[in-house]
Amino acid sequence: MKPVIILGAGGHAKVLLDALLSSERKVIGLTDFDKKKWGSLVNGVPVLGGDEVVFSYNTDEIELVNGMGSVGSMNKRKNIYEYFKNKAYLFSNVIHPSAIVSSNAVLANGVQLLPGCIVNAGAFIGDNSIVNTRASIDHDVSIGSHVHIAPGVTISGGVTIDDCTHIGTGAIVIQGVHIGSNVIIGAGAVVVKDIPDNCKAYGVPAREV
Ligand SMILES: CC(C)(COP(=O)(O)OP(=O)(O)OC[C@H]1O[C@@H](n2cnc3c(N)ncnc32)[C@H](O)[C@@H]1OP(=O)(O)O)[C@@H](O)C(=O)NCCC(=O)NCCS
16 A cells, blocks of 8 residues: 555544554655644654645655544535645545444545444445544445544434535434535534535534524
């Protein structure tokens, strides 16, 4: 496997670095826009400079990992992914060794499965999406691109979640529901019916606000 560079050196990047190192993946370094971090070490791995460091490597020499986290809008994370993808760089999947992933699940590119998460049979996870710590994705769930399933979320069987949506920490989504694109579901919400595109919903049961 090719060595990787992590784009970003914040909290989400640290968790990804742990996952990569525990899978014995070679990590060349991290990048960050904050010049004060340049030259420092994260878990023994150097912050190399800004994102432009990537261009000192050919597209066939390295793979990238998107270290940008998100607590709401997925736009920044999506833009950075698309910028480097359009320049022909590949994004690695990052799967923490403690993640349980069905051999009958399908992962697209740049997917990140963090400690203790579960991805069950028949599930699909789209490009650049995160299944964060201890979240569970049940059978036949379909998750689009640039989606963030935050820590501790429970997605029941047959749910569909469209692109660029954020499901907040600890939320529960019951079976068969469809959640649109560019949606933010609040932490702790219980989603019991379909949610349209471009909205925010929270509470028990979740209501659009
Ligand atoms: C839903 C959310 C996006 C709302 O953010 P916001 O629009 O900035 O809302 P505010 O913080 O201004 O709160 C507005 C009101 O909604 C309430 N509220 C906010 N989030 C809520 C939630 N998750 N559940 C229930 N009520 C909530 C607030 O208490 C406040 O009520 P009030 O007007 O009676 O005081 C945000 O609170 C949230 O849950 N984000 C997800 C966080 C997350 O997943 N983090 C993952 C990190 S890895």
